[in-house]
Amino acid sequence: xxxxxxxxxxxxxxxxxxxxxxxxxxxxxxxxxxxxxxxxxxxxxxxxxxxxxxxxxxxxxxxxxxxxxxxxxxxxxxxxxxxxxxxxxxxxxxxxxxxxxxxxxxxxxxxxxxxxxxxxxxxxxxxxxxxxxxxxxxxxxxxxxxxxxxxxxxxxxxxxxxxxxxxxxxxxxxxxxxxxxxxxxxxxxxxxxxxxxxxxxxxxxxxxxxxxxxxxxxxxxxxxxxxxxxxxxxxxxxxxxxxxxxxxxxxxxxxxxxxxxxxxxxxxxx
Amino acid sequence: xxxxxxxxxxxxxxxxxxxxxxxxxxxxxxxxxxxxxxxxxxxxxxxxxxxxxxxxxxxxxxxxxxxxxxxxxxxxxxxxxxxxxxxxxxxxxxxxxxxxxxxxxxxxxxxxxxxxxxxxxxxxxxxxxxxxxxxxxxxxxxxxxxxxxxxxxxxxxxxxxxxxxxxxxxxxxxxxxxxxxxxxxxxxxxxxxxxxxxxxxxxxxxxxxxxxxxxxxxxxxxxxxxxxxxxxxxxxxxxxxxxxxxxxxxxxxxxxxxxxxxxxxxxxxxxxxxxxxxxxxxxxxxxxxxxxxxx
Numbered sequence: 001x002x003x004x005x006x007x008x009x010x011x012x013x014x015x016x017x018x019x020x021x022x023x024x025x026x027x028x029x030x031x032x033x034x035x036x037x038x039x040x041x042x043x044x045x046x047x048x049x050x051x052x053x054x055x056x057x058x059x060x061x062x063x064x065x066x067x068x069x070x071x072x073x074x075x076x077x078x079x080x081x082x083x084x085x086x087x088x089x090x091x092x093x094x095x096x097x098x099x100x101x102x103x104x105x106x107x108x109x110x111x112x113x114x115x116x117x118x119x120x121x122x123x124x125x126x127x128x129x130x131x132x133x134x135x136x137x138x139x140x141x142x143x144x145x146x147x148x149x150x151x152x153x154x155x156x157x158x159x160x161x162x163x164x165x166x167x168x169x170x171x172x173x174x175x176x177x178x179x180x181x182x183x184x185x186x187x188x189x190x191x192x193x194x195x196x197x198x199x200x201x202x203x204x205x206x207x208x209x210x211x212x213x214x215x216x217x218x219x220x221x222x223x224x225x226x227x228x229x230x231x232x233x234x235x236x237x238x239x240x241x242x243x244x245x246x247x248x249x250x251x252x253x254x255x256x257x258x259x260x261x262x263x264x265x266x267x268x269x270x
Numbered sequence: 271x272x273x274x275x276x277x278x279x280x281x282x283x284x285x286x287x288x289x290x291x292x293x294x295x296x297x298x299x300x301x302x303x304x305x306x307x308x309x310x311x312x313x314x315x316x317x318x319x320x321x322x323x324x325x326x327x328x329x330x331x332x333x334x335x336x337x338x339x340x341x342x343x344x345x346x347x348x349x350x351x352x353x354x355x356x357x358x359x360x361x362x363x364x365x366x367x368x369x370x371x372x373x374x375x376x377x378x379x380x381x382x383x384x385x386x387x388x389x390x391x392x393x394x395x396x397x398x399x400x401x402x403x404x405x406x407x408x409x410x411x412x413x414x415x416x417x418x419x420x421x422x423x424x425x426x427x428x429x430x431x432x433x434x435x436x437x438x439x440x441x442x443x444x445x446x447x448x449x450x451x452x453x454x455x456x457x458x459x460x461x462x463x464x465x466x467x468x469x470x471x472x473x474x475x476x477x478x479x480x481x482x483x484x485x486x487x488x489x490x491x492x493x494x495x496x497x498x499x500x501x502x503x504x505x506x507x508x509x510x511x512x513x514x515x516x517x518x519x520x521x522x523x524x525x526x527x528x529x530x531x532x533x534x535x536x537x538x539x540x541x542x543x544x545x546x547x548x549x550x551x552x553x554x555x556x557x558x559x560x561x562x563x564x565x
């Protein structure tokens with residue numbers, strides 16, 4: 001239409017190359033998890049499932065996985081609550097400083113993770129430790145929730161703006177109380193956006209390592225931390241590779257689901 | 271019908287809430303703002319303050335008296351200036367390469383493909399974006415290894431893996447942040463009306479001319495929005511360079527090492543100001559482009 005055939009072919013060729021660039025490393029991980037060579041000599045000389053068996057039995061992996069799931073769920077719940085509250089305030093009210101809120105919410109993810117990490121680390125040391133709360137799962141959850149708020153906020157805000165106010169007004173004109181309006185009108189309208197935000201928040205938390213490093217203390221270890229700690233030990237390489245392959249496969253799920261739930265609303269946003 | 275009406279006391283509460291809009295707003299905003307302003311901005315501020323403290327070199331304890339010492343060391347020591355310059359050039363390089371890769375692919379997705387295929391490609395882009403950061407960096411470590419996939423691919427051409435170093439770090443950072451560049455540009459292009467492109471080609475412009483005179487100026491804010499991500503993320507990264515950088519040091523490593531092994535938190539806080547100020551400076555430079563509304 002607007003592009004000549006030559007331009008289209010050029011764009012298509014480039015896009016194919018870029019997508020190959022994006023996917024080849026991930027595919028190599030998947031293939032290498034069945035590579036019998038401990039140093040992943042390429043091309044693989046055979047096929048083995050030994051590493052998968054060893055990874056499943058690995059105590060460190062299992063503990064770290066459990067910690068990551070707990071941290072992810074905690075961060076998800078807090079950010080779901082806080083993120084949707086801010087989104088409601090911004091979408092439905094006029095107030096001083098409304099424009100600044102988006103900036104405030106995005107700041108924890110826009111600033112480099114190491115900055116958020118150090119800032120929270122020194123703040124926890126001075127405020128929480130005197131209260132008897134030491135570094136551990138709680139501090140990790142606080143840190144993760146801080147940067148997860150933005151994904152819930154973005155999803156819920158976009159939905160609230162699209163749904164509009166008229167149905168809620170109709171509901172209260174017809175005699176429904178605030179709670180009834182929320183329960184029967186607002187909530188069904190934003191349910192899928194909440195779910196999409198929650199999934200993305202969980203995924204974001206599950207993957208995070210930098211803020212985690214500074215907020216976890218010595219006692220606990222999330223899965224990314226376990227991977228990083230074992231990365232430079234040649235003996236552990238095949239097991240790390242299996243964990244990595246599993247994570248690649250697992251991550252496809254929440255992204256696909258959240259895309260379905262938000263009908264592409266989140267596509268342009270992080 | 272009566273059963274569907276709200277009970278009396280709930281009605282009273284909700285009509286009170288209805289009349290007091292300010293209270294509703296206060297209830298909604300109190301907890302999130304406490305979290306973000308008191309806890310988060312408060313932490314950032316206290317870190318900023320601690321950048322002016324020092325550490326007693328004998329006891330290793332914090333000395334909470336004001337000093338410019340950390341900043342003086344940062345500015346005068348040759349090694350820090352070199353590392354800072356290296357980090358900023360890597361971040362700029364990553365941003366430019368990603369922009370060059372992202373523009374054609376976003377254009378292809380938004381303006382050439384059918385809507386159904388377009389959705390599929392968006393999902394295909396989001397998948398690697400959400401796949402674990404660490405896993406992706408690790409994947410490249412195995413690609414770059416001696417006797418790894420890159421060697422196998424390039425050896426027939428007389429080339430080989432560049433090995434772990436600055437080049438590998440730049441490539442991996444480009445890889446990691448590419449979707450962050452493609453997605454905003456794609457969203458910007460989707461908003462660009464097709465009629466403009468049709469008008470341009472009706473008036474006799476070729477693909478290249480349309481791209482330069484129509485697409486590029488209109489998609490510029492989205493491009494800048496993407497560059498904020500690629501620039502800031504590259505500047506704050508210390509993990510990738512540890513995984514594929516060999517002995518290379520970037521500025522975030524200086525911060526990290528001072529928190530960890532050196533245990534000099536005030537110096538780390540002062541060093542952390544360098545990326546913060548650089549990113550804020552970048553945001554200030556691009557604020558007029560309208561990019562901040564495109565984040």
